[in-house]
Amino acid sequence: MKDGFRQSMAWLHTWTGLLLGWLLFAMFVTGTAAYFQEEISRWMKPEVIAAPDREAATQAAITYLNRTQPDAENWFISPPSARTPTANVFWQPRKVEGEEPRKRRGRRGDTSATLDGQGQPVTARETQGGFFLYRFHFDLHYIPVHWARYLVGVAAMFMLIAIFSGIVTHKKIFADFFMLRFGKGQRSWLDAHNVTAVFALPFYLMITYTGLVTLATQYMPWGIAANYSQPDAFFEEVFPGRAEVERSGIAAPLVPVTPLMEVARQRWNGADVGSVRVALPGDSNSTITLTRASSGAIGSRGESIVFSGTSGDLIEASAPQGGAMATQSVMIGLHAGRFAGWGLRWLYFLSGIGGTIMVGSGLVLWTVKRRAKLPDPAHPHFGFRLVSRMNVATIAGLPAGIATYFLANRLLPLGMEARADWEIHSLFIVWGATLIWAIARPEKRAWVESLALAGGLFAAVPVINALTVPRNGITGLLSGDWLFVAFDIAMLILAVGLGFAARKAARATTAKPPRRARAIKEELATA
Amino acid sequence: MASRASPAPRYRLAVASRVLAAIPLNYALTAIATALLARHLPLSRAEATIAATLTSFLIFALIAMAIFHARSTAKVWLWMVGSTALLGGLLALSLQLGGRA
Numbered sequence: 001m002k003d004g005f006r007q008s009m010a011w012l013h014t015w016t017g018l019l020l021g022w023l024l025f026a027m028f029v030t031g032t033a034a035y036f037q038e039e040i041s042r043w044m045k046p047e048v049i050a051a052p053d054r055e056a057a058t059q060a061a062i063t064y065l066n067r068t069q070p071d072a073e074n075w076f077i078s079p080p081s082a083r084t085p086t087a088n089v090f091w092q093p094r095k096v097e098g099e100e101p102r103k104r105r106g107r108r109g110d111t112s113a114t115l116d117g118q119g120q121p122v123t124a125r126e127t128q129g130g131f132f133l134y135r136f137h138f139d140l141h142y143i144p145v146h147w148a149r150y151l152v153g154v155a156a157m158f159m160l161i162a163i164f165s166g167i168v169t170h171k172k173i174f175a176d177f178f179m180l181r182f183g184k185g186q187r188s189w190l191d192a193h194n195v196t197a198v199f200a201l202p203f204y205l206m207i208t209y210t211g212l213v214t215l216a217t218q219y220m221p222w223g224i225a226a227n228y229s230q231p232d233a234f235f236e237e238v239f240p241g242r243a244e245v246e247r248s249g250i251a252a253p254l255v256p257v258t259p260l261m262e263v264a265r266q267r268w269n270g271a272d273v274g275s276v277r278v279a280l281p282g283d284s285n286s287t288i289t290l291t292r293a294s295s296g297a298i299g300s301r302g303e304s305i306v307f308s309g310t311s312g313d314l315i316e317a318s319a320p321q322g323g324a325m326a327t328q329s330v331m332i333g334l335h336a337g338r339f340a341g342w343g344l345r346w347l348y349f350l351s352g353i354g355g356t357i358m359v360g361s362g363l364v365l366w367t368v369k370r371r372a373k374l375p376d377p378a379h380p381h382f383g384f385r386l387v388s389r390m391n392v393a394t395i396a397g398l399p400a401g402i403a404t405y406f407l408a409n410r411l412l413p414l415g416m417e418a419r420a421d422w423e424i425h426s427l428f429i430v431w432g433a434t435l436i437w438a439i440a441r442p443e444k445r446a447w448v449e450s451l452a453l454a455g456g457l458f459a460a461v462p463v464i465n466a467l468t469v470p471r472n473g474i475t476g477l478l479s480g481d482w483l484f485v486a487f488d489i490a491m492l493i494l495a496v497g498l499g500f501a502a503r504k505a506a507r508a509t510t511a512k513p514p515r516r517a518r519a520i521k522e523e524l525a526t527a
Numbered sequence: 528m529a530s531r532a533s534p535a536p537r538y539r540l541a542v543a544s545r546v547l548a549a550i551p552l553n554y555a556l557t558a559i560a561t562a563l564l565a566r567h568l569p570l571s572r573a574e575a576t577i578a579a580t581l582t583s584f585l586i587f588a589l590i591a592m593a594i595f596h597a598r599s600t601a602k603v604w605l606w607m608v609g610s611t612a613l614l615g616g617l618l619a620l621s622l623q624l625g626g627r628a
Contacts, residue, residue, distance in 0.1 A: 008596045157588070219584075222558040222562045223579040226565045226566050234573065322571060322573070324570065324577040325573065325574060327578075
């Protein structure tokens, strides 16, 4: 829309970036946190400490389901792993004649349970834990999941275009990597945007594209539609063990699962079983499907094996994946990072933080660049006010909300009705309050106060934790409970970072007159 | 194009028209291209379907960038409508002849 390729791409970068920047910021924040979703969940359920044996816990979970849900259509079991201390099970109740069976979307709480190594339900506070942050990353909240995923997909597509156009805009991509000029107003914001963008550019490109791929069949179902009369036909061809099995009506007991898990481990060169599905338990046609754990290899589409539930005979094993399928599997695996060990997991986390800062600084840059050119800086036009206040509410408000989520986990009464829901509501109450605050206050004060609030809330997390539960960073140091040590340190680093940002915001002079050298100005014109 | 300080109606109209070409029309074109690839890539049915779906996001992004880069809005529409009609015709023909489905 401007003359010249770089100029037109700069224009595109600015506007695609701004339009969905706030949503992208929230996706980056929660997605980054989701790399530690299991650890966050463990921190949010401090009562659970067991680290049971995987095979024995799976068998115990089946015994539990056999006792409580003998009539279910399907049982699904996630055995405990190095990162999750419990076995998580859920089940689909038996189909009722005349009722649409497959789209039943009741509350998960009614058809799921968290079990310890002995198959006993775990008594822990009611919370969604890190799972909520993971789901918010692509399902958002308070709106139907289906629409949320379209919205998130549009944001990811804008991000992909913003990345491509950003690369084209940025001719001095490597020179700028070594240039972070602090305290120079607009120039510093541009530097911060560039450095964080270039620092992990391959990561952003990877994470955006693979993110689209995770939901590709929803966003671009037309390849399937062109080749299959029913989408289910495609999924059954690609994922064995997914097909429905007919009930025979003859009762027959299940074989023990532990030997089957051993067979699977041997076939997968020692990789663990990540999930177990028992179809039609108690029926003579029952099947047991084992799927490889996603921690065993990069590809997320783990191989699966189907056994007869009554004889233990192998019925079907997934065929070797073709090139395209393996590519898709690796792309999704790279996005979710479930294969990553600790070192790589922290690198994912840091890259995610880098992305958060990249999007945040890009949003701020939009206002900083335009402030100098405002006809009347004291009374900016509506669009400018909207963007600047939304920036405060998003960049400072969401972190404040997440800190509140952690605090609510410790402070809400344990027996409270709908406790897990209220933990989540409290996040949005604080986030919404920040928006109102950002609108009510002068812009600069809104930045300082909201950032300080977010920092203060994160600083409060270790304190409130120490006052409410027996596990904390100091006892963790003494007893080797590293999860609680790391969590406290992470909270304090976030608190210091946000406090530092609040101090910088307080000292920044608003509306600097443009008095830089012409060379810089020209460069900015294209950014 | 008019300057950014005071966007002339013509400029705004051009932006709106290219947004239309770059989002809904681009999606239609990409969907048709994806369906064609899924039907005719020399791979098995499931493989071709996945390969086409994986490529679709790259196709969409590149077309969107080209649309905003092009000098003439009229040419953008000519190219977009022309290629959508052409590929759409080919897809209809391919579906008529049957095969994979």
